[in-house]
Amino acid sequence: MNRYSQDSLDRARKLGAATLHEGAGRIGALPSAIKPVRADMVVCGPAFTVHCPALSNLQIHHALYQAQPGDVLVVHVSGGKEAGYWGDILNEAALARGLGGLVIDGGVRDTAGLAAMDFPVFSDGVCIRGTGKDHYAAAWLQEAVRMGEVLIRPGDLVLGDRDGVVVIPAAQVDSALAAGEAREADEARKIEQIRKGARTIDLYGFADGVPAKLESGIPYRRQP
Numbered sequence: 001m002n003r004y005s006q007d008s009l010d011r012a013r014k015l016g017a018a019t020l021h022e023g024a025g026r027i028g029a030l031p032s033a034i035k036p037v038r039a040d041m042v043v044c045g046p047a048f049t050v051h052c053p054a055l056s057n058l059q060i061h062h063a064l065y066q067a068q069p070g071d072v073l074v075v076h077v078s079g080g081k082e083a084g085y086w087g088d089i090l091n092e093a094a095l096a097r098g099l100g101g102l103v104i105d106g107g108v109r110d111t112a113g114l115a116a117m118d119f120p121v122f123s124d125g126v127c128i129r130g131t132g133k134d135h136y137a138a139a140w141l142q143e144a145v146r147m148g149e150v151l152i153r154p155g156d157l158v159l160g161d162r163d164g165v166v167v168i169p170a171a172q173v174d175s176a177l178a179a180g181e182a183r184e185a186d187e188a189r190k191i192e193q194i195r196k197g198a199r200t201i202d203l204y205g206f207a208d209g210v211p212a213k214l215e216s217g218i219p220y221r222r223q224p
Contacts, residue, residue, distance in 0.1 A: 037126075073101070074145065081105065105123075
């Protein structure tokens with residue numbers, strides 16, 4: 001399991017999910033439906049991956065006691081999104097274990113309680129449907145899981161905020177942080193120039209080669 005320094009985690013949190021995604025080369029964005037149960041929640045830490053069979057959360061119970069403090073449970077539910085895999089009891093247990101948060105591509109429930117607690121929960125939605133405890137289905141902990149287009153491995157860096165969740169491969173975290181910080185500095189300079197009257201099309205070099213009709217304000221359609 002990759003353990004990140006507190007400095008690295010602080011830098012990631014300061015950048016935010018969207019900027020870290022851009023800094024990493026536009027990789028790692030999880031499906032946009034995965035959002036926090038409370039808008040100001042932020043999750044940041046190494047991934048502890050969980051593969052659940054659809055409509056069963058038994059593996060999450062086991063993961064709670066194998067994950068280390070600060071780990072983020074990243075739970076794939078095998079397409080069974082219409083269930084509440086996580087609620088008040090699991091939230092309390094995760095807090096007691098000192099875990100870093102939950103990212104799940106299925107539903108959660110008891111959201112009034114979850115939103116009032118200081119444990120970041122990011123889910124694909126809210127669902128009251130209960131789950132079973134499937135002892136015999138294929139499932140695993142700490143192996144790669146896929147969410148959308150992103151393959152998530154144990155120890156990858158997970159960062160989520162109100163905009164969404166990004167997962168960065170462990171080997172690319174340092175370069176992604178540096179590139180994200182450079183991007184932030186560049187954007188700060190551009191914002192200052194815009195406040196002084198600069199145009200975005202000039203700052204980004206978009207004005208060069210623009211058809212005259214567009215420059216004059218007349219709509220045009222680029223031909224294929």
